[in-house]
Amino acid sequence: MRSYKDIHNILLERIKSGEWPQGGLIPAEADLALEFGCTRVTVNRAMQALADGGLLERRRKAGTRVIQRLTRNAHFQIPIVRHEIEKRGGNYKYLLIGREEVTVPQKVQAELAIGPDESALHILSLHFADGKPYQLEDRWIALGTVPLAREESFDAISPNEWLLQQVPYTNAEHVFRAAQPTPEDDDHLKLAPGEPVFIIERTTWLSDKAVTHVRLVHPGHSFQLVTRDQNAATL
Amino acid sequence: MRSYKDIHNILLERIKSGEWPQGGLIPAEADLALEFGCTRVTVNRAMQALADGGLLERRRKAGTRVIQRLTRNAHFQIPIVRHEIEKRGGNYKYLLIGREEVTVPQKVQAELAIGPDESALHILSLHFADGKPYQLEDRWIALGTVPLAREESFDAISPNEWLLQQVPYTNAEHVFRAAQPTPEDDDHLKLAPGEPVFIIERTTWLSDKAVTHVRLVHPGHSFQLVTRDQNAATL
DNA sequence: AAGTGGTCTAGACCACGGA
């Protein structure tokens, strides 16, 4: 018997081989159900999976088309710094530089979407790999959303790791860029002359409320992000 | 009546609110079906969607748990350079610098996984936004996989755009990093003194055969990658 | 109006894997 995974793979093969070209219309569910000798529901499952994977576009009455691909996708999983370093056998160290509850500067107000009179927790910390500075973490936590953060000293655990464990989030925004370091970056990261930094800026939200905004600064020579993407889920 | 999307959202809410904590076991399908007054199949659909979205982990007999989140996810859609520039109203220009069929240097052999005697198409080109260099594209195309590329001059269309239209791929690998420019980068991109570059390296594959390897170099001051990620599909 | 996908139900059997 044909399972919906079998059908998924057969359809995937037809797309990859070009038998069904990009942008082309493919047979209706009912026809494929006949071809494969199963119910329409089973074909539907397979096609929905392909649609979720971004390979098909489906519209009632209009039918199902192979997506015309216009972008390349890159999916990163950014681990907790400690895990990343320990996983490759490195020696991890964490250092808290500063922690204070303050009203937020205008630039951060915009990121967190909080008022000028509200305060937030500002935490500056440094992550080391084998004794060398690996990441500077400059973080703001919205206390209105995460009051629990007031109770945490962040002496022993980094804000990044603490937040990931304690606070769920619904969406996030990332910005990646290359830049010349600020004097402060340089001071903390002990950069070589002329060495650029790789910056990740991230804001996370829980429903409509901002949770945190962070600027993660890495020395350029010792950092890169790598991803391996499947064009379609294997199932 | 409760649809599986309704159920999906209810379950999602219980996860977000912390009613079902990270790592915790949640009720079995049959129990939830009873609670919501629908079939087990409908609950199954909802839970599978959450599992696909990476929010639940399911094992037979062991039951379903809320995922203990250990990474942040960032999903990028990297558009065709021309589209990117035109979309924000910029003036796009493409310039082919060089195109030759050669045996590949050892470094690229490793990336493409092809033999030392096989040849590939090496194409160097430059993309401009409003008259200023925006991206240097240094590309190798495996002619064994894409013989059609021999017929294309790449005078008028960039290899990036041509490949995306012509050649399907099954998986890709990306590396993002910040670096000091090479003299050649500097020469083509007309960089300011000390300005870093943002480099994207990408290799794509069609099943087991490498399609292409490319090094995309951007001036640091005018480039950043931005993403907005939903923690879970909205459905 | 009619074609196409979206989804539900009831019942059934299977597959995995923990106790």
Add this chain to the structure above:
DNA sequence: CCGTGGTCTAGACCACTTC
């Protein structure tokens, strides 16, 4: 063993959208 998730079928009705 047996509880839990995985999946199928047959039939049905609905929802959207193009013709």
